[in-house]
Amino acid sequence: xxxxxxxxxxxxxxxxxxxxxxxxxxxxxxxxxxxxxxxxxxxxxxxxxxxxxxxxxxxxxxxxxxxxxxxxxxxxxxxxxxxxxxxxxxxxxxxxxxx
Numbered sequence: 001x002x003x004x005x006x007x008x009x010x011x012x013x014x015x016x017x018x019x020x021x022x023x024x025x026x027x028x029x030x031x032x033x034x035x036x037x038x039x040x041x042x043x044x045x046x047x048x049x050x051x052x053x054x055x056x057x058x059x060x061x062x063x064x065x066x067x068x069x070x071x072x073x074x075x076x077x078x079x080x081x082x083x084x085x086x087x088x089x090x091x092x093x094x095x096x097x098x099x
Contacts, residue, residue: 035060
């Protein structure tokens with residue numbers, strides 16, 4: 001399963017500090033979540049950002065989401081994000097569906 005979170009940074013966010021928070025999130029939170037296969041952060045030309053995660057299952061992603069709001073490293077990451085701009089979409093990988 002692929003999950004894409006798109007967002008914009010807050011107008012007052014320091015991009016370098018955001019990237020530090022993102023690196024910390026990746027090592028101290030994300031890759032400690034059961035079922036996470038891959039995570040990457042990308043920046044678009046128009047100022048948008050995306051975090052793309054590949055999960056073993058929807059249940060694994062749901063379990064991570066349940067921990068997200070209570071984790072201090074995740075919440076530090078979110079201090080840089082314009083929460084009104086956040087959109088999360090999930091996709092099922094076609095190459096992993098039988099038939």
